[in-house]
Amino acid sequence: MSALSIRPVRSKADRKAFVDFAWEVYRDDPAWVPPLKSEVHALLDPNHNPWFGHGRAELFLAERDGRVVGRISAQVDDLVQDRMPATGQWGFFDAHDGDTAAALIRAAEDWLRVQGMKHALGPISLSIWDEPGLLIEGFVETPLVMMGHHRPEYRQWIETAGYEKAKDLYTFALDIRIDMIPVIDRLIKSGEKNPRIRIRDVDKSRFDEEAALVLDMLNDAWSDNWGFVPLTEAEIAYAGKKLKPIIVGDLVKIVEYDGDPAAFMITIPDVNEMIADLNGTLFPFGWAKLLWRLRKVTTRRVRVPLMGVRKKFHNSRLASQFAFMLIEFTRRVCVSKYGVYFGEFGWVLEDNQGMMSIAQLPGAGVNHTYRIYTKKL
Template identity: 60%
Template sequence: MSEAATIRPVVTKADKKAFVNLPFRLYAEDPAWIAPLKDEVMGLITPGKNPFFEHAEAQLFLAERDGEVVGRISASIDHAWTPMPADKGGGADSGNWGYLDAEDQEVARLLIARAEQWLREHGVKRSIGPISMSIWEEPGLLIKGHDQPPTVMMGHDDRRYEAWVEAAGYAKVKDLHTWELDIRVPFPPLIQRIISSGEKNPRIVVRKVDKRKFAEEAAIILAILNDAWSDNWGFVPFTESEIAFAGKKMKPIIFNDLVRIAELDGEPVAFMMTWPDLNELQADLNGELFPFGFIKLLWRLNGGFSGKPKVKTMRVPLMGVVKRLQASRMASQLAFMMIEYVRRDAVAFYGSTRSEIGWILEDNQGMNSIATSINCEINKTYRIYEKAL
C-alpha cells in the first residue's frame, strides 16, 4: 500500500532541480506538451537571477510519496501586486500560488492546502492563482485548448486540474483568452479599407523597430505599455531590473519587421510585439541546451543562413495604444495597420501560416473586438481563480 504524500519546502539545489524536472515525467505522454528550457525555468524560480524577487517573496514546495516526487507548487506575495485595488486583482492581503503539478487529486489538494498555509502565515486573506509567479510569466490555468501545444511563454496544464482546483474551494475571478488567426487569409474588405485609409493619412507612420537601438526602442514600447495597460486587471508595472532581464531574454526572438511602433504626428502612440514561436524550434531539445541544443536552437533562430527563423506560428504577446486614444476610431485603425503589416511579413519572410494573439482579458472589449473583426477565434482559455482564506 502506498504511503500518503508528504509536502516539504524546497531548500536545496537538488530540490530545485526536482521541482523543474517533475513536469518532464508527468507530461511525457502528452503530445501537446512542449518541454521548457530547464535553465530558463531555474532562472525564473531563483532569487538573484529573476528580479521579480526584488519586490516579492516566495516559497516552493514538493510533494513526495514512496520516495518519489509526485507534485509541486509555489506560494508567493508580490509587493508590486498588493497595492492594486481589489477589483483590479490586488489588495494588501492578497497572495498567489502557481506552478501546480500533481499526479492525482489528493496530491493537488495537499499542495494547495500547504501553499494556503504559507500564505496565511504571511498575512494573506485572499488567495489568487495560479500565477507562476509573476503576472508577466505564466498566469492562469489552461481550461480550454489542451489539444494544442502552448506557444512561447504560455502554460500547459493537465485537463484534470480544473476540477481539482475548484474542488479545493476556488472560484473564477478572470479568464484570459488567446485568439487564433489564419494569417494566409486577407482581412475582410472593411478592414482593408480602414488600413488603406490610414496609409493615406499623413499624420500616421507605422514603422519597424530598429534592433540596433534596442534600449531606446524598448523604452518607447514600455512607456506606451505602462500607459495603455495601467487600468487593466492584474497590471503590475515593470521595474528597471525586470526591463533589463526581459530584454536580455527576449532579444534573440526580436526581429525588426515583427515589432511595430505607430506614430501620430511624430509621437509614438501604439505598438505591437510579435515573436516567432520559440516552442516550435525547441520542441525536440527536451529542455536541454547543452551540449548540442544551444547550437541547434541558434541555427534555427537564424533560419540557417537566411537570418529569419521558419516557423508555422507567430505569437503576439503585447499590444497597446495610449489611453487617450483608446476610445477613438484611431486606436482600432492603428491596430489593424500594425497587424496587417506584420501579417504580410510573417507569411512572406518567415513561412508562417497562423498567429496566436494573447493573452487578452475576457473583458478587454477593445482588443476582443479587434480580434473578432479580423476573423480570429478563441483557441485557448486560461482561468485565474480566487478563494478567501
C-alpha cells in the same frame, strides 16, 4: 496509500527536483513542449529574476515514499498589493493525484496566511507577465511560446479546493492569409494616407532603447487592466535581454503619431517549435541547434504576445486604427517574406472589450482558454 509529506524547497537538489517534476507529469503528453530548464531555474532564482525585488516566494514539494509526486509555489508580490490588497498567489502547480493536489494547495494557502494574505489567486507562475492561468480548453493543440499547458483534471482539483473563476484569458488563432473585411480595410487605408501616422519597424541596432520605449508604452496601455502589475526598470531590462534573441526587426512595429510613439505590437516566431526536440537542455548540442534556428523566421507559427495603445488614445477611433494597421502591416510581412500563415493573438482578458473586438479578426477563433481562480482565505 503511503503517507504524503509536503516540504519547502531548501537545497539545490530540491530546486532541481521541483523543475524536473514537469518532465514526469507531461512525458506522455504530445501537446506539451519541454521548456528550457535553464530558463525555468532563472525564473525561480532571486539572483537572476528581478521580480524578487518586489516579491517573495516559497516553493513546495510533495513526496510519497521518497518520490516527488507534486509541486507548487506560493508568492506575494508587493506591487499586487497596490491594486489587490492582501492578495497572494500560487503557481507552478502539478500533481499526480487529487489528494496530493489538495495538500499542496493547502500548504500554499497556509504560507500565504502567514504572510498576512486574505485572498489567493492562482495559478500564476510567478507573475501575470510569466504564465498566468490554468488551461481549461484547448488541450490538443501545442501552446505557443510563453503560454502554459496543463492536465485536464487540474480544473476539478482546484475547484474542489474551493476556488472560483476570477478571470478567463483567451488566445485567438487565425489564418493570416485571409484579407481584412472591407470596413477594416478602409480604416487601414485611411491611416496609410494620414501624414500624422507613421508605422516603423523596431531598430535592433538601438535595442535597449527601443525595448525600454515599447515596455513603457506597455505599462501605460495596460495600466487599467485587471491584474496589471507595472514592470519595474530592472524587469524591463531583464525582459529586453530575454526577448532580444527572438526579436525579428520587421515583426515588431511601432506607431508614431505626430512623431510621438503611440502604439506597438510585438510578433515573435514560435520558439516552442524551435526547442521541442531539445528536451529542455541546451547541452551538448542544443545551443548550436537553437542558434541556427534563430537566424531567421522558419517556424510554422508566430505569436503576438504583447500589443498596446497609449491610454490617451483609448476609446477613440485612432486606437482601433492603430491596432488594425499594426496587424495588417505585420500580416503582410509574415505572408510575403516569411511564408508564415498561422498566427496567434493573446492572451486577452475576457472583459477587455476593445482587445476582444480587435482579436476577432476574419478567420480568427479562440484556440485556448486559461482561467485564473480566486478564493478567500
